[in-house]
Every structure is written in structure tokens, then in C-alpha cells.
Amino acid sequence: MSRAAPNDPSGEGSQHGNAAPSTEVRAMFDRIARVYDPLNLAISAFQEPRWRRRLVARAGLGAGGRALDVATGTGKVAADLQRRVGPDGHVLGVDLSPAMIDVAARRFADRPGLAFVVGDALALPTDDGGFDAATIAFGMRNLPDYRRGFAEMARSVRPGGRVLCLEIARPRSRLARILRWWFDRIVPAIGRVAGQGGAYAYLVRSVKAYPAPDRIAEIMREAGLTDVGWESLSGGIVTLHVGTVGPR
Ligand SMILES: C[S@@+](CC[C@H](N)C(=O)[O-])C[C@H]1O[C@@H](n2cnc3c(N)ncnc32)[C@H](O)[C@@H]1O
Incomplete structure (x- = not known):
């Protein structure tokens, strides 16, 4: 069994949430913030922009809309949402890691209506029902409580x-065998070459610990969402779950 490098969270999780303390997760993302984007593109075999476009297309937003991107990282999903809602819309990106938020805020400083703030997905700095949609991309698996993460997103959306x-x-x-080989062997190797072996070993462990898509759909319903469905992208290596906030 692989061991975490010193200061890298274990990534061992449960059906409830990631077992790694948020302080360790935040410190790890602070360390990798500057190399995150190029590494992410490489480990996704350049598929990540396509997945992001699909996520934004399914958010159901139009010009002037209000969107929240949780665990926004370097802000790429938030920037795509902002393009969708236009200059009269409003998009807020929230992330636990100050270094990630710093990269996002610098990169997208010229975008009207796009703001970034440091905050915890389990206690979002948002008003009830203040947004038309909330997204989270490659962030849910890092949270210590998935249900609370979804409940906070649902609370923030009208x-x-x-x-x-x-x-x-x-x-x-x-394609599963090839994709598993890519994920189990190539992803950690790319991380090691970039000097971030511990962080990318954590990525692999946290993916293995994350519940199956059916269970995530159940957790979303438990968090109060309705009409929950999901689709597989790129042969199943990524899933996109969508739910609707019910009447309050
Ligand atoms: C794999 S990155 C994904 C970033 C971005 N959404 C993307 O698609 O590239 C996961 C992000 O989740 C953030 N994160 C982890 N735990 C969090 C929490 N409790 N609240 C908010 N953000 C969190 C990390 O700081 C990191 O930026």
C-alpha cells in the first residue's frame, strides 16, 4: 500500500468524506498552486477544457446570471462561467487555498463581475439562494463531508x-484498464517529474476513496437536491452530476 509523503494528506476516505484534515489539504494546494494548471492539463491528457465546457453548458445560465464556483482553484471554471453570463452577470469563486485564489485573482483581474474569495466549501461565505447555479470541479473528493458540501451549494442557489x-x-x-493504468502509473509519474510526487499520489488515493456515481447521486438527494442525474465523460474517467434545488 502506498504511503503519503510527509505533509501530504492520506487521501483515504469513506462514504462520508475525505479523511484528510482540511488544514493538510489546504497546505498541499498552497504548495502546488503555481504548477497546478500545466500539470492538470497533462494528467487529463488535454481533456480537461472539454470537461469544463460540458459542465458550464449544463449549468443552465444565460446573460446576466449569477454563478458560484466552489473549490475554484486557479479559477478556470469560474472564468468560463463568467464568459457565459457576460458583463452584467456575477460569478464568485471560493477556495480554501489562499495561493490558489491568488493565482485566480491575478489571472482574471480584468474580468467584470468575476470575484474570488478564500473560504471553506463546508461553510460558504454566501447568502441563501443568492445564485442561479453552483459548480464544483475536481473539488468534492477533497471535502471531509460530501453531504454538507452539496447542502452548502444547494443553500446558496435559488x-x-x-x-x-x-x-x-x-x-x-x-477503456477501463487503459484509463486505470494511466491514472495509477502515469499520473503519479508526471507528478514526480514535476517535483510534486506526494500531491499526485494523494490525487490517486483520493479518487480511489471517492464513492461510486450512484452513491454520489444519493448523497445529493440526501442534501435536498431533486431531479439528480449523472453522465460519464471520456469513457467514464470523469462523471458530471447535476441536481436541481427544490422549493423551500
Ligand atoms: C483539484 S483542485 C480543483 C480546482 C479547480 N476547480 C479546477 O477545476 O481546476 C481542488 C481544489 O479544492 C480546494 N479545496 C479543498 N478543500 C476545500 C474546502 N474545504 N473548501 C474549499 N475549497 C477546497 C483546493 O484548495 C483546490 O484548489
């Missing part, structure tokens, strides 16, 4: 609005 979660999955398709 009735009838959408909550969307894009996350890496363990594929069961015919």
Missing part, C-alpha cells in the same frame, strides 16, 4: 437553480 459536480471516477467501461 429554488429551481442547478448544482453541478464534475469529478474523476473509477471507469467501468471497456
Whole structure:
């Protein structure tokens, strides 16, 4: 069994949430903030922009809309949401890691209506029902309590609005063996070459610990979402869950 490097969270989780303390998760993302984007593109085999476009398209937003991107990281999903809602809209990106938020805020400083703030997904700095949609991309698996994460997103969205979660999955398709090999061998190797072996070993462990798509759909319903469904992207290596906020 692989061991975490010193100061890297274990990534061992449960059906409830990631076992790694948020302080360790935050410190790890602070360390990798500057190399995160190029590494992310490489480990996704350049698929990540396509997945992001699908997420934003399913959010159901139009010009002037209000969107929340939780665990926004370097802000790419938030920036795509801002493009969708235009200059009259409003998009807020929230992340636990000050270094990630710093990268996002610098990169997208010229975008009207796009703001970034440090905050915890389990206690979002948002008003009830203040947004038309809330997204989380590759962030849910890092949270110590998935249900509370979804409940906080649902609380922040108006009735009838959408909550969307894009996350890496363990594929069961015919491509599964190749994809697992890529994930178990190539992803940690890319991380090691970039001097971030511990962080990318954590990524692999946290994906293995993350519940199956059906269970995530159940957790979303337990968090108060309705019409929950999910789709597999790129042969099942990523899943996109979508739910609707019910009447309050
Ligand atoms: C794999 S990155 C994903 C970043 C971005 N959404 C993307 O698609 O590239 C996961 C992010 O989740 C953030 N995160 C982890 N735990 C969090 C928490 N409790 N609250 C808010 N953000 C958190 C990390 O700081 C990190 O930026």
C-alpha cells in the first residue's frame, strides 16, 4: 500500500468524506498552486477544457446570471462561467487555498463581475439562494463531508437553480484498464517529474476513496437536491452530476 509523503494528506476516505484534515489539504494546494494548471492539463491528457465546457453548458445560465464556483482553484471554471453570463452577470469563486485564489485573482483581474474569495466549501461565505447555479470541479473528493458540501451549494442557489459536480471516477467501461493504468502509473509519474510526487499520489488515493456515481447521486438527494442525474465523460474517467434545488 502506498504511503503519503510527509505533509501530504492520506487521501483515504469513506462514504462520508475525505479523511484528510482540511488544514493538510489546504497546505498541499498552497504548495502546488503555481504548477497546478500545466500539470492538470497533462494528467487529463488535454481533456480537461472539454470537461469544463460540458459542465458550464449544463449549468443552465444565460446573460446576466449569477454563478458560484466552489473549490475554484486557479479559477478556470469560474472564468468560463463568467464568459457565459457576460458583463452584467456575477460569478464568485471560493477556495480554501489562499495561493490558489491568488493565482485566480491575478489571472482574471480584468474580468467584470468575476470575484474570488478564500473560504471553506463546508461553510460558504454566501447568502441563501443568492445564485442561479453552483459548480464544483475536481473539488468534492477533497471535502471531509460530501453531504454538507452539496447542502452548502444547494443553500446558496435559488429554488429551481442547478448544482453541478464534475469529478474523476473509477471507469467501468471497456477503456477501463487503459484509463486505470494511466491514472495509477502515469499520473503519479508526471507528478514526480514535476517535483510534486506526494500531491499526485494523494490525487490517486483520493479518487480511489471517492464513492461510486450512484452513491454520489444519493448523497445529493440526501442534501435536498431533486431531479439528480449523472453522465460519464471520456469513457467514464470523469462523471458530471447535476441536481436541481427544490422549493423551500
Ligand atoms: C483539484 S483542485 C480543483 C480546482 C479547480 N476547480 C479546477 O477545476 O481546476 C481542488 C481544489 O479544492 C480546494 N479545496 C479543498 N478543500 C476545500 C474546502 N474545504 N473548501 C474549499 N475549497 C477546497 C483546493 O484548495 C483546490 O484548489
